[in-house]
Amino acid sequence: MPNVQLNVVVVGGGIAGLTAALALRRQRHIVTVVEPSSWLREFGAAVTITPNSSRVLTELGIDLKRDVKAAVFRSAKEYRCTSKDQSFRFGSNGDGRELPWVDRLKAINLLGKFYMAHRVDLHEALKNKCISQDGPGEPVRIVLSSKVVSWHPEGSVKLSDGTEIFGDLIVAADGIRSEAHAIILGHKSPATPSGLDNLRFIVKTEDILNDPTTAPLMDDGPGCFAFYVDPVRKRNLLRYACRNDGMQNFGAYAPTDNADNLIGRQASLAEVSERLSTLPPMFQAIGTKASSIYLWKIGDRKPIPSYTKDKLVLVGDAAHPMWPRQGQGAAQSIEDGGTLGVLMSNLTSKAEVPARLKLYDELRVHRTSIVQLLSRTSEVQDEMMKITRFPDAPLPEEIAVIFRRFGKGSVPANYQEVTGWLWGHDCIKEAQALMASSFLKAQEEMTPLQMHL
Numbered sequence: 001m002p003n004v005q006l007n008v009v010v011v012g013g014g015i016a017g018l019t020a021a022l023a024l025r026r027q028r029h030i031v032t033v034v035e036p037s038s039w040l041r042e043f044g045a046a047v048t049i050t051p052n053s054s055r056v057l058t059e060l061g062i063d064l065k066r067d068v069k070a071a072v073f074r075s076a077k078e079y080r081c082t083s084k085d086q087s088f089r090f091g092s093n094g095d096g097r098e099l100p101w102v103d104r105l106k107a108i109n110l111l112g113k114f115y116m117a118h119r120v121d122l123h124e125a126l127k128n129k130c131i132s133q134d135g136p137g138e139p140v141r142i143v144l145s146s147k148v149v150s151w152h153p154e155g156s157v158k159l160s161d162g163t164e165i166f167g168d169l170i171v172a173a174d175g176i177r178s179e180a181h182a183i184i185l186g187h188k189s190p191a192t193p194s195g196l197d198n199l200r201f202i203v204k205t206e207d208i209l210n211d212p213t214t215a216p217l218m219d220d221g222p223g224c225f226a227f228y229v230d231p232v233r234k235r236n237l238l239r240y241a242c243r244n245d246g247m248q249n250f251g252a253y254a255p256t257d258n259a260d261n262l263i264g265r266q267a268s269l270a271e272v273s274e275r276l277s278t279l280p281p282m283f284q285a286i287g288t289k290a291s292s293i294y295l296w297k298i299g300d301r302k303p304i305p306s307y308t309k310d311k312l313v314l315v316g317d318a319a320h321p322m323w324p325r326q327g328q329g330a331a332q333s334i335e336d337g338g339t340l341g342v343l344m345s346n347l348t349s350k351a352e353v354p355a356r357l358k359l360y361d362e363l364r365v366h367r368t369s370i371v372q373l374l375s376r377t378s379e380v381q382d383e384m385m386k387i388t389r390f391p392d393a394p395l396p397e398e399i400a401v402i403f404r405r406f407g408k409g410s411v412p413a414n415y416q417e418v419t420g421w422l423w424g425h426d427c428i429k430e431a432q433a434l435m436a437s438s439f440l441k442a443q444e445e446m447t448p449l450q451m452h453l
């Protein structure tokens with residue numbers, strides 16, 4: 001079937017924006033990404049690419065191991081850190097409790113599809129595919145040092161210098177502080193801080209191994225996702241591998257003393273040291289080796305009923321900011337982009353765009369709303385930890401109610417089924433199926449005369 005070519009404006013060159021840009025380019029649309037920074041570069045630490053969002057990237061021509069240097073998940077460990085004087089034995093016979101993630105993945109046939117990537121590597125891979133001369137479609141045009149200040153769902157955005165850019169489709173991918181949702185809702189509903197922040201940093205695996213104080217940490221082996229939990233002080237450290245297991249990503253969570261905004265910033269070694277001060281001394285030694293240190297503010301917004309209006313669509317954190325508890329921020333952003341690519345195929349006219357975006361709402365709002373609520377720790381934290389421990393336990397009411405309110409199919413019976421729903425989802429297939437059924441419906445509704453026109 002032919003596809004009418006659209007002029008697409010993507011606002012924001014983060015993971016969500018670049019995934020959408022790549023998916024749309026591959027459908028032969030002309031795509032422009034507008035980004036305020038002066039060079040398109042990601043910062044920060046790593047992200048988890050849960051199954052099946054890894055599959056979307058594969059479909060977009062990205063090889064997770066080769067292009068993103070992603071580490072493959074192999075084991076999950078939890079250590080309880082209750083005292084500063086504690087010492088740990090790591091490794092298979094150590095003090096860590098193995099969390100049954102491997103079993104959960106095996107049960108849905110997805111072991112080996114769960115990746116952990118440096119944000120910079122993922123972003124680079126997406127950017128390179130976007131601007132490459134090869135591959136389906138025209139290279140994406142990237143306009144830097146340009147900030148969007150107003151949104152017009154009839155098909156344009158205005159930049160801070162007054163320039164207006166027009167598009168047949170406007171994709172808002174400008175992150176958690178985006179104001180594009182206000183156009184859809186009719187009022188502003190900014191993401192609000194959670195009261196927690198996350199000090200994130202990277203340490204080279206060889207630097208850990210070369211120091212006898214810290215080397216035992218690596219006894220847990222490659223591809224490890226480890227939690228060092230301090231339940232009393234609510235300070236948790238997590239670690240997982242990235243960049244071919246050559247780097248370890250750390251995230252140290254703590255209640256924030258500055259909860260009135262969501263503006264992150266670069267942070268110092270002294271702040272890392274302070275953040276790790278309640279943990280056993282080995283972790284202090286790890287902290288001295290930190291680089292790419294960044295303080296993330298954690299926030300979210302209650303689910304909103306729609307992500308689209310006319311020619312405007314929200315993707316990523318602009319649509320569904322969420323707490324990182326389920327490691328789904330990037331995964332859902334990637335699913336958004338993959339879905340949008342499918343929905344913008346086989347267009348017979350530009351006038352079809354708003355109707356196609358209605359399908360986007362149908363596919364994305366219920367799913368991402370559930371993920372947003374599952375990620376809210378204060379309400380369901382203890383229950384969600386059980387997901388990782390007791391896959392067969394029946395779902396408590398708190399979680400069942402989320403699925404009942406926002407879900408489309410049956411409510412999962414137990415945690416294993418939540419895992420299947422979260423990780424086993426094939427957003428591309430679902431979008432193709434919805435396209436096919438709505439196309440059939442449209443044909444049935446046409447009179448024989450219309451069909452001949």
Ligand SMILES: Cc1cc2nc3c(=O)[nH]c(=O)nc-3n(C[C@H](O)[C@H](O)[C@H](O)COP(=O)(O)OP(=O)(O)OC[C@H]3O[C@@H](n4cnc5c(N)ncnc54)[C@H](O)[C@@H]3O)c2cc1C
Nearest residue numbers: 012014015016048148174175296316317324327329330331
């Ligand atoms: C502490 C923390 C840990 C996380 N850990 C994980 C994890 O383990 N796994 C996971 O999947 N996700 C994780 N996430 C979430 C994940 O990083 C994001 O959800 C994901 O990167 C999607 O981001 P985005 O592209 O929508 O927004 P961003 O990455 O914020 O990108 C937005 C882009 O828009 C640009 N922009 C902003 N304003 C404008 C404007 N006015 N005009 C034009 N452009 C603009 C910005 O410069 C930026 O490039 C985590 C998030 C936090 C806070």
Ligand SMILES: *[C@@H]1O[C@H](CO)[C@@H](O)[C@H](O)[C@H]1NC(C)=O
Nearest residue numbers: 052055108420423424425426
């Ligand atoms: C996505 O997950 C499901 C398991 O629930 C699996 O059947 C399907 O093949 C996966 N998609 C791919 C191709 O990775």
Ligand SMILES: *[C@@H]1O[C@H](CO)[C@@H](O)[C@H](O)[C@H]1NC(C)=O
Nearest residue numbers: 001342345346431432435436
């Ligand atoms: C687009 O049209 C082609 C040819 O009719 C068809 O094979 C394909 O499934 C369609 N794509 C979608 C997403 O509906």
